[in-house]
Amino acid sequence: MTTAARAPGLRLGVSTLVMMATLATWPWEAAAHEVGTTAVTATMDGRRYAVQVTLDAAALVAKLDAAAGRPRSGPLAPEEYRRTLERRANEFLQHVTVLFDERPSAPALESVTEVATASADAMDDWLTAPRVCVRLTGDVPRGVRTFRWSYDLTFASYAFIVKRAAGPVGRVEWLEGGQPSSPFELGTPTLLSAGSVRPGRAALWSAVLIMALAIGLRMLPHIQIRLRSVVRRCQSRVPAAPGPLSSRSRV
């Protein structure tokens, strides 16, 4: 293998190490702002993932207006908030980051639904805050190990829950706007699988070595047994000498 061929893999490895060290030593603030009403739940379901962002519709529309340089929208009816956010799906997606093994993945906005208010006061427009649930979905690339999330359209702390569809209650983390979640382990990846993440030559050789080692360890007891039987067979061809073992070993 030439130096030029090794360089990208080496650089990626070094960069990953540097990034991990940076993340580990980054001086995150120990405490945070007030907790807001935004909540995010990410569900990993095999090859698919879904992220549900539940938030205040009026606040989100106002932030999207400001980000796009539009005049601020006035109060809207709940269904009008939903339609407005569906129209501005691409704007919303610009403020969301999904990473698999630190590589960006682009989710699609699947739906925007109004969240019913449980309060008895829900009939009064001046009392209730319109809330929506924005559902994003996408494919989990093959062979990836970690998932991370970030959302930058909030000024308050929010709860981020990540879980497996079939598993128990997932991990909860408090995040600030723009702060990436810590990596969520997706489980053991399939070695040498084909897909969007292609393993490099170094990874292939590592996999071959690991497999050879595993096979070797697996076969070692059988080899030992086989060797013993061969030794015994060889010994059986030698005429047996009377006397104790020590005298036999001298033969």
Place this chain on the structure above:
Amino acid sequence: MISNPTRLMRLRGLLTAMLLVAGGSTLGAHDFWIEPRAFQPKPGALLGLHLMVGERLLGDPIPRDTAGIERFVVTHGSQEQPVPGREGGDPAGVLRVDDAGLLIVGYHSRPHSIELTADKFDKYLGEEGLDAVQAILARMKKRPTVAREQFSRCAKSLLSSGDTSAAQRDRALGLPLELIAERNPYTSAAQQDFPVTLLYRGTPLRDALVIAINRDDPEGRLRSRTDRDGRVSFRLPRGGVWLIKAVHMIPAEAGHDVDWESFWASLTFELRNTREAAGFAARIFRSAES
């Protein structure tokens, strides 16, 4: 030049991750204010009061957390009442507007603790005009790498229901840091002088930076420092919803777990666009009186 798509993808991934890391710690100086669903509700209406955290009058609602509330009250005339609300609910407060007139809503939070890196702390001291703290830090031989701060929110909002008069004015509610409008905004209008007094523990606070922000033009903010009487006067250029804010910071007392203690005052109200509108309101009030 990067021609290999795989390498390009890797580089993009690395850059995105680094940007996430770099942009992640966005904790800084966020404002806090009271935002009623309507600043001029009708008498008899039920009204939601949102507690908001954010910047440039763009923010996120904060649900009601009784454990974090020191005081949440509304005054009408000489009467003061606590603002009720559903625990964990948004809006954090619910108000029944019984009578016409000026309503003053006040909120004082229990202190929150925060730790900021030195560069972020410096940036926010500059933004909020906290020159006295910067001077203390400049005199230090060796600065700590992390600033440990305890902050509390002192928010007020002025609402008007039905007819109101210039005689009905804002007044001190006794918040640690408090902005007091010297004129009733609902009988004032844009392009008129709008004086405000800043009190710290009931005493005028001088040389404090006071900032006024309009919801429809948040970039065109007005800034002025208080005089020896704690006063500052703005000529608010347009009508609409206004946020006036100020921050005061002092070194924490010895024996505390923090280095600094800060107080965040805010005052929200709605201003009419023209003098004619304000004059019309005053005429209605006078005719109702006669």
